[in-house]
Amino acid sequence: MSTKQSTSEEYLNKVNEMDIPNIQPKELDSTDFFTVARERRSVRYYDPSYKLDDSVLREILETAVLAPSSSNLQPWRFLVIREQEKKEILLPIAKNQKQVSDASAIIAVLGDIDAYKNAGRIYGEVVEQGRMEKEFADFYVNTINEHYGSLSEEHATNVALIDGGLVSMQLMLAAKAKGLDTVPMGGYDQKQFIETFNVPANLKPVMLIALGKGVKAGFEKNRLPLDELITEESF
Numbered sequence: 581m582s583t584k585q586s587t588s589e590e591y592l593n594k595v596n597e598m599d600i601p602n603i604q605p606k607e608l609d610s611t612d613f614f615t616v617a618r619e620r621r622s623v624r625y626y627d628p629s630y631k632l633d634d635s636v637l638r639e640i641l642e643t644a645v646l647a648p649s650s651s652n653l654q655p656w657r658f659l660v661i662r663e664q665e666k667k668e669i670l671l672p673i674a675k676n677q678k679q680v681s682d683a684s685a686i687i688a689v690l691g692d693i694d695a696y697k698n699a700g701r702i703y704g705e706v707v708e709q710g711r712m713e714k715e716f717a718d719f720y721v722n723t724i725n726e727h728y729g730s731l732s733e734e735h736a737t738n739v740a741l742i743d744g745g746l747v748s749m750q751l752m753l754a755a756k757a758k759g760l761d762t763v764p765m766g767g768y769d770q771k772q773f774i775e776t777f778n779v780p781a782n783l784k785p786v787m788l789i790a791l792g793k794g795v796k797a798g799f800e801k802n803r804l805p806l807d808e809l810i811t812e813e814s815f
């Protein structure tokens with residue numbers, strides 16, 4: 581057995597050598613939740629000529645942001661990269677994973693550690709809409725400012741990353757329901773990405789998501805047996 585250590589670029593691109601049947605990703609005839617969840621797969625081959633409609637992208641993002649977040653602070657921000665030139669710049673940063681240049685859009689999901697500063701606006705709107713007493717909202721906003729404002733950067737980043745993961749999943753399911761495919765990516769150089777795309781210090785990268793029209797299906801799912809994953813009541 582070879583003991584040669586592979587680079588992360590070799591590891592990430594090895595997947596393209598695997599013998600996946602040359603079939604298109606499944607077109608769904610139902611957007612029933614269970615069908616969408618079952619049929620979403622990480623797709624790594626995209627039609628580079630596919631034009632992603634602005635309104636479809638918007639609908640996907642609008643659905644994604646319905647995800648829950650800590651204190652409803654919605655810390656997710658999206659850097660949407662669609663220009664070919666920009667995707668080519670991102671390609672080597674993302675270890676030359678081909679989907680980066682071929683997918684219609686790369687969505688960098690970012691988590692804002694300063695998102696708590698919007699609490700007044702978020703809860704103010706709920707008051708204006710008559711769905712919360714002002715007194716209650718004020719209490720809530722003060723507590724949020726105190727709590728989130730005193731978190732360490734590491735803790736605040738953890739919170740933003742959890743919420744960022746939820747919005748990312750919802751984005752990928754929404755895309756599948758709209759007949760598109762995605763692959764989440766953690767295989768990229770975060771430091772280079774931040775520098776190259778001028779990401780502000782308060783925005784912490786969650787993941788990149790390639791979005792587009794898949795031309796080759798992803799692997800069929802295999803998952804660990806559920807019973808091995810469940811512990812009842814306490815460890």
Ligand SMILES: Cc1cc2nc3c(=O)[nH]c(=O)nc-3n(C[C@H](O)[C@H](O)[C@H](O)COP(=O)(O)O)c2cc1C
Nearest residue numbers: 592620621622763764765766767768787798799801
């Ligand atoms: C946080 C995260 C990072 C990932 N990074 C990459 C990546 O850089 N490149 C890639 O091809 N797939 C990446 N994947 C996709 C996983 O390999 C894939 O989700 C897993 O094999 C399960 O397959 P499925 O998504 O088709 O169900 C990533 C997935 C997650 C959740």
